[in-house]
Amino acid sequence: MLKQIFFPFMHDIKQYVYIKDIKKVYSLLLPFMLKERKSYLIMLVLLGLDIALTIAFAWFFGSMTDAAVQSDFEKLKQLVPIGIILVVLSISSNFLDILMETKTRTGLKRDLKNHLFHHILRLPTSKYSTSRSGDLLSHFSNDIHSVDGLIGRSLINLIRLPIIYIAVFIYLVNINWELSLFSIAVAPIALVAGALFGWLLRNNSRLIHHLIGSISNLLTETLQGLPVIRSFTLEKQVYMDYKKKNQKLYELEMQNAKLQGWFSSGGQLVSSITYLVSLCLGAYYVSHNIISVGALLTFVNLVHHLVNPLTGLAGQWAGFQWSVSALERVINVLDAPTDSTALPTHFPIKERSAGIEFKGVSFCYEKDKLVLENIDLQIPPGKMVAIVGPSGAGKSTLLNLLQGFYLAQKGTILLNGKAKDDYTLSELRSMIAHVPQETFLFAGTVKDNLSLARPGVTEKEMIKAAKSADIYNFIMTLPEGFDTEIGERGIKLSGGQKQRIAIARAILKDAPILLLDEATSALDSKTESNIKNALDLLKEGRTTIIIAHRLSTIKKADLIVVMDEGRIIQMGRHAELLLQGGLYKQLNDMQFFEEKKAEVLNA
Numbered sequence: 108m109l110k111q112i113f114f115p116f117m118h119d120i121k122q123y124v125y126i127k128d129i130k131k132v133y134s135l136l137l138p139f140m141l142k143e144r145k146s147y148l149i150m151l152v153l154l155g156l157d158i159a160l161t162i163a164f165a166w167f168f169g170s171m172t173d174a175a176v177q178s179d180f181e182k183l184k185q186l187v188p189i190g191i192i193l194v195v196l197s198i199s200s201n202f203l204d205i206l207m208e209t210k211t212r213t214g215l216k217r218d219l220k221n222h223l224f225h226h227i228l229r230l231p232t233s234k235y236s237t238s239r240s241g242d243l244l245s246h247f248s249n250d251i252h253s254v255d256g257l258i259g260r261s262l263i264n265l266i267r268l269p270i271i272y273i274a275v276f277i278y279l280v281n282i283n284w285e286l287s288l289f290s291i292a293v294a295p296i297a298l299v300a301g302a303l304f305g306w307l308l309r310n311n312s313r314l315i316h317h318l319i320g321s322i323s324n325l326l327t328e329t330l331q332g333l334p335v336i337r338s339f340t341l342e343k344q345v346y347m348d349y350k351k352k353n354q355k356l357y358e359l360e361m362q363n364a365k366l367q368g369w370f371s372s373g374g375q376l377v378s379s380i381t382y383l384v385s386l387c388l389g390a391y392y393v394s395h396n397i398i399s400v401g402a403l404l405t406f407v408n409l410v411h412h413l414v415n416p417l418t419g420l421a422g423q424w425a426g427f428q429w430s431v432s433a434l435e436r437v438i439n440v441l442d443a444p445t446d447s448t449a450l451p452t453h454f455p456i457k458e459r460s461a462g463i464e465f466k467g468v469s470f471c472y473e474k475d476k477l478v479l480e481n482i483d484l485q486i487p488p489g490k491m492v493a494i495v496g497p498s499g500a501g502k503s504t505l506l507n508l509l510q511g512f513y514l515a516q517k518g519t520i521l522l523n524g525k526a527k528d529d530y531t532l533s534e535l536r537s538m539i540a541h542v543p544q545e546t547f548l549f550a551g552t553v554k555d556n557l558s559l560a561r562p563g564v565t566e567k568e569m570i571k572a573a574k575s576a577d578i579y580n581f582i583m584t585l586p587e588g589f590d591t592e593i594g595e596r597g598i599k600l601s602g603g604q605k606q607r608i609a610i611a612r613a614i615l616k617d618a619p620i621l622l623l624d625e626a627t628s629a630l631d632s633k634t635e636s637n638i639k640n641a642l643d644l645l646k647e648g649r650t651t652i653i654i655a656h657r658l659s660t661i662k663k664a665d666l667i668v669v670m671d672e673g674r675i676i677q678m679g680r681h682a683e684l685l686l687q688g689g690l691y692k693q694l695n696d697m698q699f700f701e702e703k704k705a706e707v708l709n710a
């Protein structure tokens with residue numbers, strides 16, 4: 108209550124100083140700073156030396172002037188070597204300071220980037236579906252680079268400026284206390300102006316960092332979706348959008364520049380007035396023999412160290428705010444819980460196959476929107492199960508849960524009788540080879556993409572897998588065979604060729620569980636039947652779950668599971684299900700009719 112009466116602005120001040128945010132950013136930075144503690148220690152020693160040198164130089168100029176005015180050549184001779192020592196010390200400490208500062212700053216940013224990348228790689232799939240890759244990229248390209256205001260020179264300056272202020276003030280009081288008191292009269296003005304400036308700049312900085320993220324999103328999405336942009340003639344629209352955002356960024360940056368300009372000019376005005384008035388007052392004191400000419404020179408030399416720390420400190424504060432607002436965005440990502448503490452890596456699996464069991468599994472991506480409802484499914488080791496059903500029935504979601512991309516809200520999934528969550532992510536994912544609906548190939552050669560399957564894939568194994576996936580002959584027609592570059596995301600290949608390379612990659616993984624999600628959807632019937640034998644061979648002994656819309660490909664499955672609206676509505680073998688009637692028979696009849704129609708039309 109008393110606090111409210113006597114300090115009614117306390118709440119605002121707290122908000123304005125952002126102690127909580129500063130604590131938060133430094134609790135993130137501290138371990139990285141501690142790693143660079145040796146360099147920081149050297150910088151602190153150099154800081155002490157710098158302060159001593161500042162005062163020593165001022166004293167030196169004053170003494171030289173007095174000796175010159177008094178024609179004291181003996182004193183001048185004594186002062187020259189001191190001057191040389193001061194210059195050598197200053198140059199050496201400056202060199203070492205630049206080296207140490209760069210080392211801490213770049214070393215810390217390197218470690219922070221590694222830490223962020225390590226964290227992003229472990230984020231759950233659900234987090235990726237709510238983040239945009241452009242935003243994530245801008246954390247590396249912009250936000251971490253903006254952290255300079257919290258580390259390195261800026262941090263040392265935040266310590267240096269108040270110390271130099273006090274040291275210089277004490278030294279000046281010894282020369283003339285009236286002059287010194289006048290010189291610090293501007294302190295409150297400079298502090299208030301600096302703080303206000305810092306606050307304005309922080310708000311602006313937030314907007315700029317956010318906008319840079321948004322521009323990065325637009326660029327990545329444009330480059331990834333170029334074919335769509337071209338076919339829908341969206342070039343002009345995208346360009347206008349980009350231009351608008353770029354203009355906004357320009358305006359915000361100009362606003363920042365204006366703020367800095369105003370502040371810097373204000374600072375200059377204050378320091379010039381202080382400087383001039385001290386000079387006039389000093390000249391008056393010299394003319395009345397109160398101080399010597401040398402003392403006046405020392406005073407004038409040092410007085411800007413009384414004004415500059417105040418404006419300088421506020422300038423550092425502004426840089427500090429810029430960095431805090433950038434790091435806040437990084438902290439938002441780092442605050443998100445991860446799937447595992449270690450990065451998943453290849454784990455050698457001995458088993459040839461594995462039993463899978465879904466026990467009362469229910470799942471929703473978004474709250475209260477059930478996508479899977481009470482799924483009970485048992486797949487003995489080495490068996491092949493096909494999942495069919497209309498689009499959106501939840502078939503791929505079942506595979507997502509099995510691979511631990513998402514966690515079921517209810518029920519358990521067992522692998523070889525052991526709960527899926529009791530396996531490490533390395534063990535779980537090494538047990539499964541997955542050919543997803545959308546093939547993703549990396550930029551690089553065919554060989555690069557195939558060797559991702561597992562460590563130590565041999566050339567012989569690669570050729571065998573390529574033959575099984577019916578892609579070997581095609582690879583041999585490429586200019587450099589397996590060493591041919593296939594472009595970003597495999598852009599130089601057709602959909603079917605990409606899919607066959609993905610199948611070859613899954614074959615090479617040699618995992619006990621094989622998941623094929625519409626793995627042959629982009630293939631023509633002839634190619635599909637060519638690789639059918641290979642897939643049959645591959646399935647042998649392994650537990651296979653296959654999602655297919657073309658029912659002809661799954662007739663031989665040990666079990667066919669029919670899904671609709673997140674539930675299993677039918678289960679059995681092909682013939683049994685046809686006898687049962689229901690959705691499976693409807694789907695089958697529809698496809699039979701379509702195939703017949705196509706045959707008649709082609710005849």
Ligand SMILES: Nc1ncnc2c1ncn2[C@@H]1O[C@H](COP(=O)(O)OP(=O)(O)OP(=O)(O)O)[C@@H](O)[C@H]1O
Binds near residue numbers: 497498499502
């Ligand atoms: N990441 C996600 N976030 C939110 N909802 C999702 C997500 N992925 C899928 N869904 C929703 O979950 C439901 C089931 O999707 P799923 O991909 O499992 O269907 P599917 O049976 O495999 O369909 P298709 O045969 O078309 O591939 C759909 O309604 C879909 O909109």
